[in-house]
Amino acid sequence: MKPAPFVHHAPRSVEEAVSVLAQVGHDGKILAGGQSLIPVLNMRLASPAHLVDINRVTGIDQVEVGDDAVRVGALVRHAELEYHEGAYAALPLLRQALVNVAHPAIRNRGTTVGSIAHADAAGEMPAILALTGGVVEATGPRGAREIAAVDFFQGPLETSLAEDELAVAVRFPRFAPGTATAFAESARRHGDYALAGVAAAVTVRDGVITDARSSFVSVTDVPSVLDLTDVVGGSEPGTADWAAAAEAVRAHVEPEADIHATADYRRMLAGELARRVLCQAAENAATTKGSSDR
Numbered sequence: 001m002k003p004a005p006f007v008h009h010a011p012r013s014v015e016e017a018v019s020v021l022a023q024v025g026h027d028g029k030i031l032a033g034g035q036s037l038i039p040v041l042n043m044r045l046a047s048p049a050h051l052v053d054i055n056r057v058t059g060i061d062q063v064e065v066g067d068d069a070v071r072v073g074a075l076v077r078h079a080e081l082e083y084h085e086g087a088y089a090a091l092p093l094l095r096q097a098l099v100n101v102a103h104p105a106i107r108n109r110g111t112t113v114g115s116i117a118h119a120d121a122a123g124e125m126p127a128i129l130a131l132t133g134g135v136v137e138a139t140g141p142r143g144a145r146e147i148a149a150v151d152f153f154q155g156p157l158e159t160s161l162a163e164d165e166l167a168v169a170v171r172f173p174r175f176a177p178g179t180a181t182a183f184a185e186s187a188r189r190h191g192d193y194a195l196a197g198v199a200a201a202v203t204v205r206d207g208v209i210t211d212a213r214s215s216f217v218s219v220t221d222v223p224s225v226l227d228l229t230d231v232v233g234g235s236e237p238g239t240a241d242w243a244a245a246a247e248a249v250r251a252h253v254e255p256e257a258d259i260h261a262t263a264d265y266r267r268m269l270a271g272e273l274a275r276r277v278l279c280q281a282a283e284n285a286a287t288t289k290g291s292s293d294r
């Protein structure tokens with residue numbers, strides 16, 4: 001199918017984009033990489049009268065690696081972030097997750113900020129923003145504001161962005177020294193949305209685990225972080241009770257059944273993937289392999 005007719009707007013600056021968004025109100029939709037929006041328009045699941053295409057907006061296409069965070073502009077494609085060596089050195093978790101986002105053709109066009117704004121709990125990057133305790137930088141007619149990940153994701157495909165606000169960037173904070181990360185997911189075919197996915201960040205100091213967290217793909221309503229420090233904190237990576245951590249994950253997730261998998265299968269997968277990535281992250285933190293130490 002083809003989309004319903006719409007007016008195409010091509011602002012050149014953030015100010016112009018915000019001004020157009022304010023004019024078109026709830027009849028407008030922002031177009032970034034189009035990898036989620038265009039299929040929705042083609043299937044006529046949405047028929048906005050105006051598309052505010054941000055692809056010509058200047059100043060929002062940079063990856064900036066700072067001492068505290070990796071800042072990703074709204075026009076940075078998944079592939080640019082995936083291959084950005086500075087971003088990888090600062091936060092290996094970004095690339096660990098991005099290689100699982102769809103296929104290269106989609107990563108060449110789709111944006112990381114667009115994926116987060118789309119807020120699909122089956123998307124990898126919303127889970128990564130949650131695990132890093134990241135922030136969305138938004139600008140609208142009422143000015144600029146920063147929204148913490150925990151306040152950003154409100155429900156399935158629902159965020160706290162107002163309809164006249166543009167997400168200009170997201171910031172992924174770097175982890176504390178001694179932290180290593182891992183990501184794994186299971187999909188029916190590589191590049192498909194995951195049946196279940198888990199990201200983990202584990203901090204090891206003086207040989208013992210001081211912090212362990214994970215976040216999830218496709219098995220929770222909204223991206224959420226589970227703090228497992230109570231379960232494995234104080235243990236050495238080699239002897240920590242990873243089975244108990246997996247059990248805590250199975251109790252935390254709330255998967256739904258669909259044509260691809262039952263809820264029980266997804267829950268089992270989430271637990272097993274969590275056991276593997278938590279254990280791997282802890283071992284890497286202990287040996288500093290893959291560590292995101294500064």
Ligand SMILES: Cc1cc2nc3c(=O)[nH]c(=O)nc-3n(C[C@H](O)[C@H](O)[C@H](O)COP(=O)(O)OP(=O)(O)OC[C@H]3O[C@@H](n4cnc5c(N)ncnc54)[C@H](O)[C@@H]3O)c2cc1C
Pocket residue numbers: 029030031032033034035036037038039074100101102103106109110111112113114115116117118122123124125161165166167168191192193194
């Ligand atoms: C076949 C296929 C498989 C895919 N598989 C996966 C997968 O496995 N994992 C995964 O995570 N994703 C997957 N995707 C989606 C892909 O990652 C998209 O690129 C991403 O979800 C959206 O980014 P985009 O730039 O294309 O956004 P668009 O499609 O342009 O926009 C998506 C939504 O976000 C809004 N939006 C976009 N940018 C902004 C902004 N700066 N400020 C405010 N709102 C904004 C739009 O208005 C729209 O509502 C897949 C897509 C396809 C077509």
